[in-house]
């Protein structure tokens with residue numbers, strides 16, 4: 001079975017930056033996603049189109065096809081009173097910020113007495129991504145998976161939001177009945 005829209009794809013991958021430093025890898029637990037549903041970055045999805053189990057590929061994804069270019073306007077100051085425990089905020093901490101277009105991870109980049117500076121750019125924004133990928137499996141998606149726009153794993157009923165055992169009775173803890181839930185930013189509050 002080849003990779004095309006609405007197929008469930010399992011891949012092992014290694015992600016390195018331009019200098020060859022390891023950013024992320026699947027470590028024997030393949031990444032499973034629903035192809036053609038914006039579950040993964042568009043550049044990698046395009047590279048995988050038409051591939052099948054056993055295929056290997058190495059590719060470089062430009063920022064525009066990855067996590068986007070950096071946007072300086074996404075670095076902004078917020079009031080310490082916006083945090084539950086402002087005294088404990090340190091540079092490098094990350095928080096989930098709920099916005100109209102979903103959940104964003106913001107990183108604290110500066111702490112002052114009367115303002116905390118955060119960066120809402122994706123940590124990988126502006127970076128060229130060097131992927132080594134092995135396609136492990138390709139299967140048809142279930143009706144529920146197509147409806148939700150993400151994969152439901154075999155082990156705990158929900159691979160869409162990646163939560164463990166917190167899933168509600170529709171088999172998905174994402175709390176989202178339409179297809180608005182993708183790539184981990186599902187809003188269920190779990191990681």
Ligand code: ZN
Nearest residue numbers: 148160172174
């Ligand atoms: Zn779901």
